[in-house]
Amino acid sequence: HDAAEPLSVSITVNSPEQMGELGRRLAKLLRAGDLVMLTGELGAGKTTLTRGLGEGLGVRGAVTSPTFVIARVHPSLGEGPPLVHVDAYRLAGGLDDMEDLDLDVSLPESVIVVEWGEGKVEELTDDRLSVVIHRAVGDTTDEVRHVTVTGLGERWAAVELGVLGA
Ligand code: ADP
Numbered sequence: 001h002d003a004a005e006p007l008s009v010s011i012t013v014n015s016p017e018q019m020g021e022l023g024r025r026l027a028k029l030l031r032a033g034d035l036v037m038l039t040g041e042l043g044a045g046k047t048t049l050t051r052g053l054g055e056g057l058g059v060r061g062a063v064t065s066p067t068f069v070i071a072r073v074h075p076s077l078g079e080g081p082p083l084v085h086v087d088a089y090r091l092a093g094g095l096d097d098m099e100d101l102d103l104d105v106s107l108p109e110s111v112i113v114v115e116w117g118e119g120k121v122e123e124l125t126d127d128r129l130s131v132v133i134h135r136a137v138g139d140t141t142d143e144v145r146h147v148t149v150t151g152l153g154e155r156w157a158a159v160e161l162g163v164l165g166a
Pocket residue numbers: 013014015016017019040041042043044045046047048049065115142143144145
């Protein structure tokens with residue numbers, strides 16, 4: 001395929017459990033230095049996906065919505081990278097450097113997952129995985145979600161994202 005074309009996969013998710021499973025599958029593609037940006041309205045399932053991702057990475061601590069903190073570090077229980085879970089909603093201005101978060105881990109050694117990061121964290125790296133979650137417009141009861149995963153930058157150019165929908 002054309003390397004200039006961003007690689008995308010669209011997946012239909014029917015329940016919170018399936019969203020967790022997608023997160024666990026996504027974790028298998030990730031390595032230290034990766035940035036995942038999650039886009040979707042409140043209640044779309046961003047944190048639910050991150051929880052599955054944390055399970056897949058095998059990290060310590062329950063992944064929850066970080067209400068009082070902007071970022072939380074979940075160290076690996078094994079040899080893998082820690083998960084840095086960022087809720088950029090209340091982050092004033094952009095994040096040009098992980099140093100701004102005052103964490104004890106750096107981007108190259110972590111997997112960083114950001115909710116509400118649009119327009120704020122793009123400066124961190126040219127390579128990122130964009131995950132956009134939609135639900136049927138106006139429907140707040142249905143559990144169906146449409147998820148589009150797009151790989152941006154050299155890091156993702158040769159990665160087969162189709163496995164996520166398998
Ligand atoms: P966000 O972080 O995007 O605000 P959360 O993951 O915190 O969203 O919350 C999603 C809510 O929607 C949870 O209460 C979850 O149980 C519910 N839900 C229903 N269907 C789904 C689904 N298919 N995927 C994810 N969450 C779902």
